[in-house]
Amino acid sequence: TAAADAAAGHRATGLRVVAVATRRTPLLRPLGPADDDDPERDLLLLGFVGMVDPVRESAARAVERFAEQGVAVKVLTGDDTAVAEQVCARAGIAVTGVLDGAALDALNDVALARAVARTTLFTRLGPLQKERVVAALQARGHTVGFLGDGLNDVGALRIADVGIGVDGAVPAARAAADIVLADRSPDVVVSAVEEGRRTLGRATRYLTVTAALNVGNALSVLVASAVLPFLPLLPAQLLLQGVLFGVAALSLSFDRVEPGWTARPRRWDTRGMLWCMAVLGPLASAFDLVTFWAVWRFLGLDTPQEQAVFQAVWFMEGVLSQVLVLLLLRTRAGRAARPVVATVTAVVLAGLAVPFTPLAPLFGMAAPPPAVWPLLAAVVLPFLSCVAATRPLYLRHVLGIRAADPRQEKERIR
Known part of the structure; x- marks a missing residue:
């Protein structure tokens, strides 16, 4: 009883305890199972061996x-x-x-x-x-x-x-x-869990916005192809537009993530993506078609001879709107990180400059007239305003984040 109490006392302090005991046996005859059904009888306790795994301070x-x-x-x-x-x-x-x-x-x-x-x-x-x-x-x-x-x-x-x-x-x-x-x-x-959630947040933003804009592009090209006497965008132009958007999207890996996003477990949820595709996709397509109509109506680019200029204008509008939407639909994590701002700026400038460079003929584009700049502003700015109006719904349905009080938002960003 005393030995059991001593062992229990050691275990209560966190020690793993092994008892060490001995007993006398005949020297000339080895003991087997048949000879000794209880090998632990008549033991003399010598003491205990204690082992402990120290808990790290962290x-x-x-x-x-x-x-x-x-x-x-x-x-x-x-x-x-x-x-x-x-x-x-x-x-x-x-x-x-x-x-x-x-x-x-x-x-x-x-x-x-x-x-x-x-x-x-x-x-x-x-x-x-x-x-x-x-x-x-x-x-x-x-x-x-x-x-x-x-x-x-x-x-x-x-x-x-x-x-x-x-x-x-x-x-x-x-x-x-x-x-x-x-x-x-x-x-x-702990750090791996937090970084994994940040990665999921960035991937969710990228895939959701990309899927929604792809739906918008598909609808725009489908409608325009039925009306125009030429292709609205050539495959090479679509590919270049996708590459520029992809470069801008890669910068999101350096961006900040809403603090509330990492505060609880997250799962990949396609319902938010479907919601964004149903709302943002048609919205983007509608403004694409507005661009198509404005180019047709005000710039007079309605003949196959003007195909290269028409496609250049639509290419510029697509790059400008898609990349800025990606920047706009960030979480409420304050100002964008410097790599994000630098990359987005470079991509926008490159997309707007391509039709005016020697690379334009390689992609089937020609430099548009100066009137394209006010036209782009008249189309892209209202589009971004509409996207900004849907931003609280995007944060709620896609990222599960409720919009903060404007005063708290201003103070947190500051």
């Missing part, structure tokens, strides 16, 4: 940052409950529920899926039990990242949405992981 801060990101931290371990609770306390993990391996085996999959929602600490788990916990979390709709370094973690690493190994892990765990961290600090995972 662990508590990492747990706090996970909470700020809306990430729930759960601990799955093969250790004793008392030891695991001490580790959680030092790491700043609030334990709201404990489930050990024996109790877990008594639950079916449905009951376990309910239990994992209210349980923070899972102790005395084997490899298959860790897999069941990860699968139960996934069954509740959670995206699960699992960090492990031992043989018992291999199965859970394989089925997790993101299996995370560390540089010192056993080879099987490193092979099963999707990511292997060179730095064992938990801050690396």
